[in-house]
Amino acid sequence: MTWEEFEAQAKICRACGLCETRRNVVIGRGSKNLNRILFVGEGPGENEDRQGVPFVGQAGRLLDLALNALEFLPEDYYIANIVKCRPPQNRIPADDECEACLPLLRQQFLLLRPAIVVSLGAVAAKNLIGKDAKISNVRGQWFNKGGTVFTATYHPAAVLRDEDKKTDFYYDLKQVKTAFDEYRKRK
Numbered sequence: 001m002t003w004e005e006f007e008a009q010a011k012i013c014r015a016c017g018l019c020e021t022r023r024n025v026v027i028g029r030g031s032k033n034l035n036r037i038l039f040v041g042e043g044p045g046e047n048e049d050r051q052g053v054p055f056v057g058q059a060g061r062l063l064d065l066a067l068n069a070l071e072f073l074p075e076d077y078y079i080a081n082i083v084k085c086r087p088p089q090n091r092i093p094a095d096d097e098c099e100a101c102l103p104l105l106r107q108q109f110l111l112l113r114p115a116i117v118v119s120l121g122a123v124a125a126k127n128l129i130g131k132d133a134k135i136s137n138v139r140g141q142w143f144n145k146g147g148t149v150f151t152a153t154y155h156p157a158a159v160l161r162d163e164d165k166k167t168d169f170y171y172d173l174k175q176v177k178t179a180f181d182e183y184r185k186r187k
């Protein structure tokens with residue numbers, strides 16, 4: 001499947017009830033280059049739903065700020081979410097909504113073949129690392145699954161709510177940058 005085919009399919013998805021209230025399907029943003037980094041958040045908020053682009057609100061600004069400060073290059077990462085449609089009132093997406101949406105993320109995974117997948121927050125970690133994953137336990141840890149490494153850090157919205165998480169958030173992202181730089185040197 002090509003990106004064009006995938007995006008056309010995603011835009012008309014009706015696999016779960018979130019399609020009833022969405023304004024836009026929020027597919028992803030960033031580099032479509034192969035073998036880079038895939039960041040995965042939870043689901044679109046109000047701004048993302050309006051604009052059809054992930055992480056464009058306050059949490060997104062913090063994420064962009066951190067990635068720029070740590071010198072991640074725009075051509076080296078793509079940002080998506082576990083669910084592509086906004087849960088009403090920004091509630092946490094239900095398990096069945098995540099399950100219904102995961103085939104879309106799987107398709108993005110096939111198109112991107114990421115070297116590193118970074119879960120941002122608990123919803124992504126539970127869906128991508130393990131259903132019992134707790135962010136405080138898995139953050140900064142590395143899990144190798146079929147040649148792709150998975151790791152996790154706090155969701156930027158959690159960092160906005162709790163300044164104390166900022167140091168760990170930057171530290172985890174710095175580790176991602178270092179791991180990616182090493183991967184590129186080996187390639």
Ligand code: URA
Nearest residue numbers: 041042043044054055
């Ligand atoms: N929070 C998320 O998890 N994803 C977004 O796209 C925006 C906020």
